[in-house]
Amino acid sequence: xxxxxxxxxxxxxxxxxxxxxxxxxxxxxxxxxxxxxxxxxxxxxxxxxxxxxxxxxxxxxxxxxxxxxxxxxxxxxxxxxxxxxxxxxxxxxxxxxxxxxxxxxxxxxxxxxxxxxxxxxxxxxxxxxxxxxxxxxxxxxxxxxxxxxxxxxxxxxxxxxxxxxxxxxxxxxxxxxxxxxxxxxxxxxxxxxxxxxxxxxxxxxxxxxxxxxxxxxxxxxxxxxxxxxxxxxxxxxxxxxxxxxxxxxxxxxxxxxxxxxxxxxxxxxxxxxxxxxxxxxxxxxxxxxxxxxxxxxxxxxxxxxxxxxxxxxxxxxxxxxxxxxxxxxxxxxxxxxxxxxxxxxxxxxxxxxxxxxxxxxxxxxxxxxxxxxxxxxxxxxxxxxxxxxxxxxxxxxxxxxxxxxxxxxxxxxxxxxxxxxxxxxxxxxxxxxxxxxxxxxxxxxxxxxxxx
Amino acid sequence: xxxxxxxxxxxxxxxxxxxxxxxxxxxxxxxxxxxxxxxxxxxxxxxxxxxxxxxxxxx
Numbered sequence: 001x002x003x004x005x006x007x008x009x010x011x012x013x014x015x016x017x018x019x020x021x022x023x024x025x026x027x028x029x030x031x032x033x034x035x036x037x038x039x040x041x042x043x044x045x046x047x048x049x050x051x052x053x054x055x056x057x058x059x060x061x062x063x064x065x066x067x068x069x070x071x072x073x074x075x076x077x078x079x080x081x082x083x084x085x086x087x088x089x090x091x092x093x094x095x096x097x098x099x100x101x102x103x104x105x106x107x108x109x110x111x112x113x114x115x116x117x118x119x120x121x122x123x124x125x126x127x128x129x130x131x132x133x134x135x136x137x138x139x140x141x142x143x144x145x146x147x148x149x150x151x152x153x154x155x156x157x158x159x160x161x162x163x164x165x166x167x168x169x170x171x172x173x174x175x176x177x178x179x180x181x182x183x184x185x186x187x188x189x190x191x192x193x194x195x196x197x198x199x200x201x202x203x204x205x206x207x208x209x210x211x212x213x214x215x216x217x218x219x220x221x222x223x224x225x226x227x228x229x230x231x232x233x234x235x236x237x238x239x240x241x242x243x244x245x246x247x248x249x250x251x252x253x254x255x256x257x258x259x260x261x262x263x264x265x266x267x268x269x270x271x272x273x274x275x276x277x278x279x280x281x282x283x284x285x286x287x288x289x290x291x292x293x294x295x296x297x298x299x300x301x302x303x304x305x306x307x308x309x310x311x312x313x314x315x316x317x318x319x320x321x322x323x324x325x326x327x328x329x330x331x332x333x334x335x336x337x338x339x340x341x342x343x344x345x346x347x348x349x350x351x352x353x354x355x356x357x358x359x360x361x362x363x364x365x366x367x368x369x370x371x372x373x374x375x376x377x378x379x380x381x382x383x384x385x386x387x388x389x390x391x392x393x394x395x396x397x398x399x400x401x402x403x404x405x406x407x408x409x410x411x412x413x414x415x416x417x418x419x420x421x422x423x424x425x426x427x428x429x430x431x432x433x434x435x436x437x438x439x440x441x442x443x444x445x446x447x448x449x450x451x452x
Numbered sequence: 453x454x455x456x457x458x459x460x461x462x463x464x465x466x467x468x469x470x471x472x473x474x475x476x477x478x479x480x481x482x483x484x485x486x487x488x489x490x491x492x493x494x495x496x497x498x499x500x501x502x503x504x505x506x507x508x509x510x511x
Contacts, residue, residue: 290497298494313476328479329490332471337494 002154003030010064010157010211017063024063025054028106031065035108035155042128043146043155045070045080046087046110059104061218067109067156069144071117072097073191075107081193082115082143083319084126094191096160096202096219103218108156111146117162117195118304118323119143120170120393121378125320129375134176138419139375141170141393147205148175158206158215164195165300166397168203169409169424173367176411176420178443180204180212180436183429184404186228187219196303198342199296199401209410209440213237216432228433236433239444243437249274250284250360257290260369260392269421270366273412277445284356284363288348292399295341295348299402302338305330322380341402349403349429357428362438366396367409367422396424406432408439413447464488 002008006027007016016022022030032050044067055062070080073092101107115124122130122145130145132138133153140149144161148171151159161168163181172179180203187202194200204219206212213236217229229236237243253270254262274281305327311318312327319327356363369392376384378393400407406427411420425442427435465481465488472479472487479487 294494294497301490301494309475309477316478325483325486325490328468328472328477328483329487329494331475331477332468332487332491333494337496 003027003034006030008154009208010061010206010214013063013157014060017057022063024057024104027063028054028065031106031156032108035065035067038153038155041131041133041149041153041155043112043130043149043153044109045112045127045146046077048075048077048107048109051106055104055106060214061100062104064105064157065108066100066105066158066160066215067107067111067147067150068097068159069113069147069161070110071113071162071193072110072160074110077110079193080110081117082113082124082126092191095188095221097191099219099221100160100215105218109150111144111150111159113146113161114143114167114322115320116304116308116323117143117164117167117193118326120166120390121145122149122171123322123379125322129379132175132372135372135417135419137374137376138372139174139378141166141172141174143167144171144203144205148172148177148179151175151205151207152177158204158211160215160219161203161205162189162192162195163201163203163401164199165296165401166394168201168205169367169397169407170393172205172409173411173420173422174372176422178204178206178209178212178411178439179409180206180209180216181400181407182216182432183406184401186224186432187216188221194303194307196300198299198303201401201404209408209436209443210237210239212408213433213436213440216436228430232433237436237440239440241441243434243441244279247279247362247438248360249279249281249362249364250356251281251364252284252286253364253366255286255289257286257293258369259293259395260388262366263370265371265415266366266369266421269413269415270364270423273423273445274364277442281364282360284360286365287355288352289399292348292352292402293395295345296398296402298333298337298341300398301326301330302333303330305333345402352403353405353428361427361431362435363426365424365426367424368393369395371415371417371421372419400424400426405429406435408435410439410443411446412443461485461488461492464491
């Protein structure tokens with residue numbers, strides 16, 4: 001849980017610090033105490049020592065404790081990438097992590113993940129299963145599983161993850177928090193261990209779109225920040241009704257080519273939510289969905305294979321079965337398929353944007369096709385394992401990475417078992433700020449209480 | 453690869469085993485069959501290309 005004296009949001013904490021209600025070092029020590037005293041969620045791989053000198057309180061993230069997916073080079077430590085290796089020193093620091101620290105954030109911990117970021121769940125042969133703070137029987141999505149758990153459990157105010165086929169958005173949806181995948185390339189991938197470089201996107205897990213916006217703004221390079229945010233400060237996203245003025249929305253809550261049928265309860269929840277928010281929304285047809293998902297799959301497997309084939313040739317068991325299966329397929333995919341996927345990407349993206357966003361600002365789609373499943377359904381060693389349930393987690397995710405569009409997943413309510421139901425909103429490339437503003441407005445109608 | 457029939461799973465599995473072995477990877481027959489199954493799923497589909505052409509026209 002968030003330390004008793006501290007607000008649950010970054011903006012709330014910053015306001016308290018500005019009023020003198022708590023000092024930066026008190027705030028950080030309180031967060032570190034909670035994080036250091038906690039291991040029941042099984043989401044932490046490494047705890048960093050607190051700084052000897054605390055950041056100046058004028059910095060926008062002073063007092064804010066963050067922890068990140070163990071895929072980033074952080075404070076002299078090489079990423080573990082879910083392999084369970086022991087500490088290895090590094091002279092690198094991921095560009096985005098450094099920017100957050102330059103803006104005053106304090107690095108508290110590195111967090112668990114699926115091995116080599118391969119997996120729609122937090123299952124990892126090298127690590128114990130992470131615990132979902134909402135329901136211990138509920139699965140935790142991957143691959144940024146530790147990030148979602150830590151943020152949902154109140155162990156940190158936000159976390160950076162990476163999203164190649166939904167790895168920020170899936171775990172966020174299973175833990176009832178916000179998962180933001182910016183336009184591809186806006187947040188620099190330097191210092192991040194690659195999975196599939198053409199698809200990899202640094203993303204943000206946070207408790208609200210407002211917090212995600214603050215972290216996003218602080219993590220951007222100066223030129224990009226000016227381009228996206230202009231001269232607006234930290235209050236650029238505040239959930240006010242102005243963000244919804246004149247917004248045109250389209251939606252697709254089912255699709256024959258999504259790869260998994262959308263559960264009736266989820267479909268109904270999404271339709272009801274749009275009605276509650278009061279938006280008229282046009283149906284979107286999402287042509288080419290199967291093709292885009294196929295191209296994304298091909299690119300992921302081929303590029304992932306290129307990263308790991310040499311180590312597989314030296315030692316077949318050097319990586320676990322899940323990641324290995326992807327690499328083996330990638331090694332056998334004809335180069336013509338990969339070339340085609342890459343060469344058609346720009347034209348398909350242009351067509352998709354022109355077609356889908358011709359009369360709409362945002363596209364709303366499901367985050368997950370089914371209610372958040374139990375671990376027993378998606379854990380590959382379980383007798384009840386369902387490959388369909390596992391693969392279904394990706395079904396509304398992969399094409400977004402192929403197109404490189406900004407997307408945000410946010411909780412809109414609870415299902416019959418009190419597990420989160422989430423919606424996914426997608427925008428044109430570069431429309432990240434408007435997307436965050438609209439998400440903040442929309443989340444004001446969510447029935448899900450903030451639990452941290 | 454263009455000569456491999458994606459509808460013929462045993463032939464494809466044999467191709468997979470040859471491809472992996474040529475890259476120094478000793479996969480089992482079951483693993484090669486699993487890869488073959490993935491390749492069948494990822495193989496180009498006529499309907500997908502029609503879909504793409506339709507979208508380009510509509511745009």
